[in-house]
Amino acid sequence: MSSDNLPYAADAESPLKEAELEVLRRQYDREGQYVSIQTKFNYAWGLIKSDKATDQRYGIKLLTEIFRDAPERRRECLYYLALGNYKLGNYAEARRYNDLLLEKENKNMQAMSLKGLIEDRVAKEGMLGVAILSGVVIAAGVMGSFLYKGLTKRSL
Amino acid sequence: MxxxxxxxxxxxxxxxxxxxxxxxxxxxxxxxxxxxxxxxxxxxxxxxxxxxxxxxxxxxxxxxxxxxxxxxxxxxxxxxxxxxxxxxSSPSEIVRSKLSATEISHRALTYLPDDLLKDIPENDASYSLFQGFKASVDTGPSKKHREGKNLLEESAGGPNTVTRLTKERDRTNEELDLLGVRKSIASGEIREIDRKIAQLTAIRGVVLERLAKLEQEETQLEHDLLELDNKIEDIQYDMVEEGSPIENEDAEAGFMSESIYSKLPSPKGRKRQKRKAMPILHEHMSPGSEIKEMQCHADLITALDFDFPFGKLVTAALDDTVRVWDLNSGRSLGQLEGHHASVKCLQVEDNYVATGSTDATIRFWDLSRTDGPSLPGSNSVTHKRGPQSNQEEDFEDDMSAISSQPRSAAGTQDCHLLTLDSHIGEVTALYFQNGTLVSGSADKTLRQWDLSTGRCVQTLDILWTASSTAASEDSGWSFASLGRSNSRSNLPEANADFVGALQCFDAALACGTADGLVRLWDLRSGQVHRSLVGHTGPVTALQFDDTYLVTGSMDRSIRIWDLRTGSISDAFAYEHPITSMQFDASRIVSAAGENYAKIYDRVEGRHWNCGAGAEGGKEDRLSTPAIVERVRAKEGYLVEGRRDGVVGIWTC
Incomplete structure (x- = not known):
């Protein structure tokens, strides 16, 4: 896969205009049950680019369908699934797909940059988690100490 | 990593x-x-x-x-x-994935199992999905292109021409690439559709099988129902009979004609069962596909007819037997015994069969008096689909089984209603409708029969009428044409029947004769009111509807006449003499000395071949199929009888 065959993660962050997405959706609806892979992908990619979580989820669902139906597109789908899940904040899934893709194509620039992004995000949220957790621990400690104090006071 | x-x-x-x-x-x-x-x-x-x-x-x-x-x-x-x-995963994700209901359902929907993930083939597509996306979203390159052309013309003499043109060239190159991607998208879509069509065809095959099975069951139930009806009727009849047994015997002995009368075909007659379900299986099969093949006789099939698709088939062959078959199961229902010589023509209408034989008699039968399918084991061969290597031997067993077992013969022994025996030459053509039967014979007469009395009500002498009407109306050419056709020795008409085919409707009768003429009669006056001249060989097949009359002849041609004007509206010829023909609104089916039936699609104006010998047919046949001698077709259901006694059933 050459470098311009896959979009970078930044591309996924720029949502389409409502009208543009509408065009893709209409095309997808019009082809009905026998929708072609390309049309399905176009709509799915439009949805992934959207900034609404519901759209992104539906986009991932469509991509999953493409993955199941079209084995020849699986490799590409891996990247989009990783990207979509990354946007949704499902880093475990994103990593699962992205790592698989990197395993197949270890020189894939887009996948490598996505890997970096995922890890940054996980680290950031990890920090946040530590902060929250430590906050909770401190609060619990304070509460505990108060209770303990209260108990010891009452016992006295 | x-x-x-x-x-x-x-x-x-x-x-x-x-x-x-x-x-x-x-x-x-x-x-x-x-x-x-x-x-x-x-x-x-x-x-x-x-x-x-x-x-x-x-x-x-x-x-x-x-x-x-x-x-x-x-x-x-x-x-x-x-x-x-x-x-x-991050902690927030873990919390979310375990607590949010929409998240959980989404995950369940989009989860890809490991074995799917493992199975990732190399991508050999010429374009990526993203390229496809860009190509389909980025619209209006042609406009840009046109603009570019204008630009090109305007700036032909400018100073920055070279840079501008290079830019233009790059853009054009990009557009060209984009077009290439779009092209491969389109061709990819076509391939995808082809694949889907193939899948759908496979599914269709499965459903068709299911339909076939359902129809089998339907027929079985239909048969059971009929049996129950008959039993109820018999019991009721017995109860009535017990009251006056002697009187009844007297009546039968004294007034034979009356007892015949009671057996007669009348619309309200007993056992005229109306089928609840009509088979539709053949309508869903592609034209020209084989439904069944049966070894019905050991000799050339001389006549066959059936009542409706998957109904009853009656075949007659040179081996002097007339057999009744269940088209659905392919089983023999028995024989119609009584003729002393082979049957040359027959017609099936509802449950009634008329057979005309070379012994100069016509017999009239009621098939509803059969006991249904004979012993199932006795002829298990014939209902198998496709050719069989040991069919011939099995067929012999089958025949002996039928003849040796009185029970299977008993199935059809009550069928005989009438014998019409005024002809003095072999009966070569007959047609009946609404209680009237018209027959044509080698004694060069046509006879009209009243089926309610079994009497001949009119005899039409073809030559005499022809000569008299020719003298009065047609200035003698029809007689001359007789001589003309006889003098032509190259045509195989020495063995042709004098009356090749006939059909009547109410008082109108059409008959085709060995002189190549088609005569239209008025049964009320007994006169020929029109002769259609054109065929140069004996007419062997004829049929008309309200507008057209179609004839087939030994001269290899099929002619379609317009009854309103009396002139030819269409005609075409095959390579060999036409031996049998039938048409309906959409097609003309004929047997023309090939090992397949010739079909002319009247809607599309297309000729095609349907049958065992047609190209694209089965390659695994052990021997080349015999020449088709007789054909019958109704509602796209074609039955053809061959020279070796095999009957093939096809969709058309």
Whole structure:
């Protein structure tokens, strides 16, 4: 896969205009049950680019369908699934797909940059988690100490 | 990265060998999820805390090191994978994935199992999905292109021409690439559609099989119903008969004609069963596909007819037998015995059969008096589909089984209603409708019969009428044409029947004769009111509807006459003499000395071949199929009888 065959993660962050997405959706609806892979992908990619979580989820669902139906597109789908899940904040899934893709194509620039992004995000949220957790621990400690104090006071 | 993939590889091979073990392990892992979750969570906290503390260390590699330490403890691959995936996610994600209902359902919907993920083939598509996306979203390149052309013309003499033109060239190149992508999208879509069509065709085949099975069951039930009806009727009849037994005997002995009268075909007659269900299977099969092949006789089929698709078939052959068949099961229902010589023409209408024989008699039968299918074991061969290697031997057994077993013959022994025996030459053509039967014979007469009395009501002498009407109206050419056709020795008409075919409707009668003429009679006056001249050989087949009359002849041609004007509206010829023909609104089916039936599609104006010998037919036949002698077609259901006694059933 050459470098311009896959979009970078930044591309996924720029949502389409409502009208543009509408065009893709209409095309997808019009082809009905026998929708072609390309049309399905176009709509799915439009949805992934959207900034609404519901759209992104539906986009991932469509991509999953493409993955199941079209084995020849699986490799590409891996990247989009990783990207979509990354946007949704499902880093475990994103990593699962992205790592698989990197395993197949270890020189894939887009996948490598996505890997970096995922890890940054996980680290950031990890920090946040530590902060929250430590906050909770401190609060619990304070509460505990108060209770303990209260108990010891009452016992006295 | 390389180290990790190396460490995974043995794990993968291990998994493939212990595939079943893996499934149970997975469930164990699932129950252990909450535990591992918490433990991995704590581990992550420590590792991320470590990355905070350790300055300037690459978080990725640090993380990786931490994880590889953990993975050493976990030998089993699936657990390894689980822990990996959980440890890779952020805490907020874990909380969300366990608590939010929409999140859980979404995950269930979009989860891809590992075996799907493992199966990722090389991508050999000429364009990527993203290129396709860009190509379909980016609209209006042609407009740009046109603009570019204008630009090109305007700036022909300008100073910056070279740079501008280079830019233009690059853009055009891009557009060209885009067009290439679009082209491959389109061709890819076509391929995809082809694949889907193939899938749908396969599904259609399955459903068709189901339909066939349903129709089999339907026929069986239909038959059971009829049997029950008959039993009820018999019991009721017995109850009535017990009251006056002597009187009844007297009546039968004294007034034979009356008893015949009671047997007569009348619309309200007993046992005129109306089928509840009509078979539609053949309508869903592609034209020209084989439904069944049956070895009905050991000799040339001289006549055949059937009542409706998948109904009853009556065949007559040079072996002097007339047999009745159930088209649905392919089983023999018995024989119609009584003729002393072979039957040359027959017609089936509802349950009634008329047969005209070379013994100069016509017999009239009622098929509803059969006992239904004969012993199922006695002719198990014939209902098998396709050609069989031992068909011939089985056929002999089959024939002996039929003749040796009185029970199967008893199935049809009550069928005989009438014998009409005024002709003095072999009966070569007949047609009946609404209680009137018209027959043509080698004695050069046509006779009209009243089926309610069994009497001949009119005799039409063809030559006499022809000469008299010719003298009065047609200035003698029809007689001359007789002589003309006789003088032509190159045509195989020496063995042609004098009356090749006839059909009547109310008082209108059409007959085709060996002199190549088609005469239209008025049965009320007994006169020929029109002769259609054109065929140069004996007419062997004839049929008309309200507008057209179609004739087939030994001169190899089929002519379609317009009855309103009396002139030819269409005609075409095949390579061999026409031996049999039938038409309906959409097609003309004929037997023309080939080992397939010729079909002329009247809607599309197209000729095509249908049958065992047609191209595209089965290649695995043991021997070349025999020449088709007789054809019959109704509602796209074609039955053809061949010279070797085989009857083939096709869709057309």
């Amino acid at each position: 390389a180290s990790r993939s190396a460490s995974r590889d043995p794990g993968r091979t291990n998994r493939t060998t212990t595939g079943e073990d893996d499934a149970s392990l997975l469930s164990n892992a699932l129950t252990a999820v909450s535990n591992t979750n918490i433990s991995s969570f704590s581990r992550k906290v420590s590792s991320t805390a470590g990355s905070l503390i350790g300055p300037f260390s690459d978080p990725g590699s640090h993380y990786h090191n931490a994880m590889s330490e953990v993975s050493k403890d976990l030998k089993r691959p699936s657990i390894q994978k689980r822990v990996f995936s959980f440890s890779k």
